[in-house]
Amino acid sequence: MELASPRPIAERDNVTFDIFQNEILPAGEPVIMRGLVADWPVVMAGRSSGRDVLDYIRQFDRGGAVSTASGPPSLKGRLFYNDDMSGLNFRMEQIPIRSSLDYLIDHENDRRPPAHAIQSVPMNDYLPGFAGQNSMPLLDGAIGPRLWLGNSVTIAAHQDPSENIACVAAGRRLFTLFPPEQVANLYIGQFELTPAGVPISLVDFDAPDLERFPRFSRAMEAARSAELEPGDAIYVPYLWWHHVRSLDKINMLINYWWTPGGGDRSQPRDALLHAMLTIKNLPPAHREAWKAAFDHYVFQQQGDPGAHLPEERRGILGELAPEKAREIRLAIADMLR
Numbered sequence: 001m002e003l004a005s006p007r008p009i010a011e012r013d014n015v016t017f018d019i020f021q022n023e024i025l026p027a028g029e030p031v032i033m034r035g036l037v038a039d040w041p042v043v044m045a046g047r048s049s050g051r052d053v054l055d056y057i058r059q060f061d062r063g064g065a066v067s068t069a070s071g072p073p074s075l076k077g078r079l080f081y082n083d084d085m086s087g088l089n090f091r092m093e094q095i096p097i098r099s100s101l102d103y104l105i106d107h108e109n110d111r112r113p114p115a116h117a118i119q120s121v122p123m124n125d126y127l128p129g130f131a132g133q134n135s136m137p138l139l140d141g142a143i144g145p146r147l148w149l150g151n152s153v154t155i156a157a158h159q160d161p162s163e164n165i166a167c168v169a170a171g172r173r174l175f176t177l178f179p180p181e182q183v184a185n186l187y188i189g190q191f192e193l194t195p196a197g198v199p200i201s202l203v204d205f206d207a208p209d210l211e212r213f214p215r216f217s218r219a220m221e222a223a224r225s226a227e228l229e230p231g232d233a234i235y236v237p238y239l240w241w242h243h244v245r246s247l248d249k250i251n252m253l254i255n256y257w258w259t260p261g262g263g264d265r266s267q268p269r270d271a272l273l274h275a276m277l278t279i280k281n282l283p284p285a286h287r288e289a290w291k292a293a294f295d296h297y298v299f300q301q302q303g304d305p306g307a308h309l310p311e312e313r314r315g316i317l318g319e320l321a322p323e324k325a326r327e328i329r330l331a332i333a334d335m336l337r
Contacts, residue, residue: 004220009226012024033235037137041133043169043231053250061101066096066121078206079195081195097126100150113151115150118148123254124145136165138165147253151251152249154246157176157200157242159239160239161259162258163257164255166256167255170248170252177225177236178222179240185218187202189202297317
């Protein structure tokens, strides 16, 4: 069976802070912003050579050790599970950033280098001064950058409970995105053991097993894709699934995660896990009854569920003061105990 080719992700040029905040962000659709950070010094260094971009990063290094994934050449860069899914096919270690920089240079000319990737490093903590020279023009300065640096690795499709702007600083990256409602067609793996803290798709995008994962063909009908060059950026909306492939021997990505309103990113996932424990195994009629309650009170499909009550009597159906919200959370925690 021939799979559908992903549609191209929409592109915008000359995106300003106002355009992003007032047009792109509210639309909730992925967007490629070509050349958004082309004037960053780190991008200019990356255009020169892999060694130059690593040397540029080296000037900010304060010697800290960070979480780093590595694995043998046989992985072909795919960071995933082992064969029986009892563990991962790579190892995670705390390695000084400078050691990874040296490692990537040493293996830059290998035909099939061992997989190596620094992941999600808060740069203000480990590489202070970087943000001052390479500023994100679309976001509040309080949202700090994170570093993703490695060779030709592939990250399985996953979703993050946050908004995301990712900027390619060196090398090329291929992004394939799916809207949140494709969750059933991506065959998501276990919650308890994951490569990087969030569940991932079990489908090998290079060789999809359609006998085992037949609905993946539907996911591909909804897929969107784009290849990013150094200086390009992508907006990945909240909870959109994204599969990311680094295409060159030295690749660097700088990303920014944030959650509007300053909410606790873990809370919706906690509610999902609790619902799986308490609702999933109920009789079908009971599940349907709770689905109606969730649709009404949580997803508000018929509008504000407390609109018929006086504002001072709405309680949890209305806007809660912070102290009242904390009181309810503590009550829930007591119930769970």
